[in-house]
Structures are given as C-alpha cells and as structure tokens.
Amino acid sequence: MIFAKKAGEPIGHWFQAGRLAFIALYAITLITAFGWLTSNIRQIGPENRAVVLAFGAIDRIQNSGLLLAWPQPFEQVIIVPAADRIVDRTVQTLIRPKDVEQRGFSYMADDATAGQGYLLTGDFGVVQIGVHLFYKVTDPYAYVMQGEHIQFALDRIVERSAVIVSASRDLDTILVARPELVGSSAESAQKREQLRNDLVRTINQSLSSLQQSGANLGIRVDRVDIQPNLPVEAVDAFNAVLTASQLAKQTIAEANNKAAEIRQKANQVSDSILQEAKAKANERLAKAQTDTATIHGLATNQTALSDPGLLWRLYRQRINTILSKAGSVTTVNPEDDSRLILQGKQP
DSSP states (O other): OOOOOOTTOOOOHHHHHHHHHHHHHHHHHHHHHHHHHTTTOEEEOTTEEEEEEETTEEEEEEOSEEEOOOOTTTEEEEEEEOTTOOEEEEOSTTSOOHHHHHHOTTOOSOHHHHHTTOEEOTTSOEEEEEEEEEEEESOHHHHHHHTTHHHHHHHHHHHHHHHHHHHTSOGGGTSOSOGGGTTTOHHHHHHHHHHHHHHHHHHHHHHHHHHHTTOOOOEEEEEEEEEEEOOHHHHHHHHHHHHHHHHHHHHHHHHHHHHHHHHHHHHHHHHHHHHHHHHHHHHHHHHHHHHHHHHHHHHHHHHHTSOTTHHHHHHHHHHHHHHHTOSOOOOOOTTOOSOOOOOOOOO
C-alpha cells in the first residue's frame, strides 16, 4: 500500500530528519572545502621560513610573516629553520651502544660493533669523543631536496672528520689522560683548545666538497661541543698510573724536605765549627803575638845594636828566677877542661 502526501498535510519526522542531515552534510562540505582552500595560508614565525613547492617543483621561499599558498596538491609548504636560527644535533654514530659498553672489550659481536664509538689517536691510543653539533641552514632549496638524508649524511661526515682529527693528535692533546705531563707540555694544552676549531673546519670542508660534487646539504656548521672520554676499561689503568705518579711525587717531596732539613742542620753545624775555629785561631794568634812581643822587641833592638849590653842585663835579671826553680845546679867553668859531666841516674 502506497501512501501519498496530500496538500495541507504536515511533513513527517523522517523527512525533516533527512533534510537536516542534508543541510549538515552540506555545511560540513563547505567548511571542509574552505579549510582545504586555506590550508596553506599560515603565519610563519621568525625562527622559521617556508619553502613552497608548486606541483613538486621548488617555487619560492617565504620568510617570517603571512604565507599565501594554494592548497595541496597544487602547492606544498615545507617549514625549514630561518637563516639565523641555530639547529643542534647529537651525533649518534660516535656513541657506543650501552649493551656493548657494559660487556666491555671481551664482547665482540662483529667488527662494526667491536670498534663502534672508539677513535684511534696518533700515538695508537683509544678515545671516545661525544660530538654535539650546532649548524645553520644556508641553502633552503638544497636542504629541502635532501630531506631526511641530511641527518644520516651529516652523521657520517662528522664521524669521518672526528677520525681524521683524532688520528692527527696524540692522546694528551685530546684530553688530560696523564695530568703529570700537563705542566711540561704547553703545546698539548693549546692543541686541546684547537680541537673544536679543527673539527668544525674539517666538517665544513667535507660539506663544501659535497656541494662542489652536486650533493649540497644546504647547511654549515658553526660550532661543536665535544666530550672526550677514555674507554671504561682504560679508566682504572690510568687512575692506577695517576695514583702511582702522585705517590711518587709525594715520596720525592718528602725526601726533598728531609734532605733540605739535613742540609740545613749540616750548614748550621758547619757554621758553628767555622766560627769556633776562627775564634780559637784569633785567640791563639793574639796569645802568640803577646808571647813573642818581648822576644820580637829584643830581636829588633839586637839587630839595630842600639843596646849592646841588653842580653847580659836580661841574663842577670832572669837567671835568679830560673835557678830558683831548679833542684840542684852544677856550674862548670867553660875555660877549665879538667872536669867532665856525664848523664846518668840520680843518686
């Protein structure tokens, strides 16, 4: 049975629902169409710039401000960093995997894993260098064309540059592995300061080579932060060497202090002996001069013949004193040879 709507009869609920659904669908379609038309109309911030592709080809670059572009697929908008914005990135290829690091040198899964994260120095040492890059986008077209390949290529370039820079230096010019040698090598300290600049220069040279070969990445590295470390297995060995060196320095310092103390005491004893000897020498010299003053005066007068009877006068003055100290005295006339005095025991 078919029912037809007569004139003047009220509209059914299903009809009203259908009409409302149509109106809603129509409104949604209009809103969606408007959103699609305005999808590439956006505000570009000062830290970014937009590269507009028209049907897949690079059309123009829009700096900060309001961007007016046709919706996709007519035009595609790709946001890239502004010219003065610095982008940072940590190079993952120079980081040794944690599971391999925990296993140490004894774990060798394969050749790539065994040496991953290690760099060989010019003196055949092994070092780990963590690199954090800071770069700018200099060519937005090349940057967009390379796309997701940039990060992988940049990691390989940094890894290659780190190998070159590390191989051109010894271990002590990369990090302070042996502090006992730091004070004696000012050149090593200067090379440690120059390490960052050399790494930046080597990376930019590789980027320039890619640009000349037609594989421009569109970036330039401004600076790098590096964190050199020794392998975990070598830290204990270097610490042992450092401890032994410090102990040797301490022992040498104690020996020098003791030697200085002994030397000081010896100098004091030596000075005392010298002063005492000089004092005794002066005393003996004064006594000798006093004892010989009379004889010197008599010798001078005798030589000058100023007093011919001096000797006999002195003899007569002092003979009594001399003879008084003798137990017995025997006198002999020097002109009488009838008597002879023989040496022998006393009666």
